[in-house]
Amino acid sequence: FNLNLLVVGESGLGKSTLINTLFNKELYKPKEAKAAAEEKTESVTIKTTEADIEENGVKLHLTIVDTPGFADQVNNENAWKPIVEEVNSRFDQYLEFENRINRTDYQDGKLHACLYFIEPTGHSLKPLDIEFFLQVHKKVNIIPVIAKSDTLTESEILEFKQRILADLKLNNIEIFQPTVYDNDDEETVNNTKDLINTFPFAIVGSTKEIQTKDGRLVRGRQYPWGVIEVDNAEHNDFVKLRDLLIRNFLEELREKTSKKLYEEYRTGKLDK
C-alpha cells in the first residue's frame, strides 16, 4: 500500500512532530537550533521523505511531501505556486505512465491527501489559508487540522471549528468528507458521522513518553499545570485523525484521488 501525503503549514505549527506521532517513527529529526545566522530559505521548497512502516499489521510505503517556507515569508503571495506545481507534476507523471505501452513497474506518486495545519488563533481562517485551499481543493483531498490545539480551551475549540467551517462554506472550499454508506452496520455509520462532526480535527502531537499523575505512561506534553495526552480522546482529536488518515479511510482517500481528482485533472489537461 502506498500513502502519499502532502503536509502544508507555517513553520512551528508542530508538523514534523505530528508526522512522527502519527507513524510512531522519527521520520523528522527535531530541528536543531540552527545558528541564528543560518536563515531560512527565502521561498517555498518541496522536500520529500520516504519510509516503509507497518501500521496495524499492514505494510505501508509512505511518501511525505513537506513544504518548508510556506507562510514564513514577509510576502507570501505566491506561496501556493510551488506546491500546486508539485501536485500537477505528480498527476503528469501518472498521465505519462498511463500512456506507456509497457506499464509494469507501477509507481503511484499521486498525492492522496493534504494535511493542512491551521494556526490556533481562535479567530478564523487567514487570507493565506483560504487562498491556498482555493488553489488546491479540486486536486487533492484536503484534511485541515487545528495545530497545537492544546493552546485552546474546549469551548474555544468548539467556536473555532464552527468559524472555520463557516469560512470554508463561504468560500466554496471542499474538504475531504468520508462517505456514509446507509447499508453499512450502525456502528460504522455512527463512527463515520462522529468523525465528520468533529471536523476540523483539533490535534496535539508528541513522541515523548510522560508519566501522568495517576502513574500511566503516555505520549504527551508536560506542563507545570498538567499533562496533555496525545492518545486521549478527551484531550484532542489525534486518534480520530489517525483513524481517518491511516486506518479506516486510507482506501477511500486513494480511491477518490484516482477516480475523481485525477480524472478531472486528466480531462482538463487533455481538453486543452
Add this chain to the structure above:
Amino acid sequence: FNLNLLVVGESGLGKSTLINTLFNKELYKPKEAKAAAEEKTESVTIKTTEADIEENGVKLHLTIVDTPGFADQVNNENAWKPIVEEVNSRFDQYLEFENRINRTDYQDGKLHACLYFIEPTGHSLKPLDIEFFLQVHKKVNIIPVIAKSDTLTESEILEFKQRILADLKLNNIEIFQPTVYDNDDEETVNNTKDLINTFPFAIVGSTKEIQTKDGRLVRGRQYPWGVIEVDNAEHNDFVKLRDLLIRNFLEELREKTSKKLYEEYRTGKLDK
C-alpha cells in the same frame, strides 16, 4: 501619570486579552465572531483606546495604540509603515508643542513602550518580526513577549528565549533594558537583574476566574488536563511584565522616551 503603549502582533496572539489582564479592566471587548463574510481590513490600521485606571493607588491615564492587520495579510511587506508613521507623528506633535510660546495644557502623546507579541512557534524570530524591530527599535522602547506561552513546555521556553535573544543580537536590535544602579539596595539590584535574565517574557493572559483543584480562585485558563494560572510565577512571566510595564519601571520607560529616543528623533529631524 500617562502611559502610552503601542501594541503590535499578529491577530490571535492574545493581545486584547493581555491588555485587559494587565490593567484588570475590560478595555477590549472579546471579538464577537464576526460573520465569516465580514473580512478583516486589507491593511494595517491604527486604533487608539484611552482609559483612566488606578494601579497600586496611583492614577494612570492610559492610551493604547493597537495595530490590527499587522502580519495578517498574505503580503506584509509594508506592515511596519503605518506604525512608524504613528510613532513619528506623535514625536512631531510634541516637537510642535515644544516650540509653542504658550505651553500650558500639556499632553504627552509620545509612545513610551511597544509591546510586541511573538508567536510561540518554538523555533526563532520570523523575518517580519526582525523587519519590524529594525524599523522601530531606535524610536520606541521595545518589550518583546512570547505570546500564549502556555503552548510551550518549560524547556521549550528556555530554548526559545535563548534563540530569540541570539536573533536580536545578530541583527543588532536593541530592546528595552532596565538600568541596574550599583548604589541601589541589594534587593532592588537582584530584582532588576532577575527581570533582565527572564527576557523575553513568556506570558499568558486571562480575565476569567477559575477554581484550581486545591480550591483557590485564580485568573487563568482551564483545560481538561489542568488550570494555568496567570498570576503564578511558576506558570509564566506575567507578573514580571506587569512589574516592568506599570509598577517599577514606568518612570524609566517614560524618561528614556523623553531624554533619549525623542531627543534623537528631534536632532535627526532638525538636522535635515
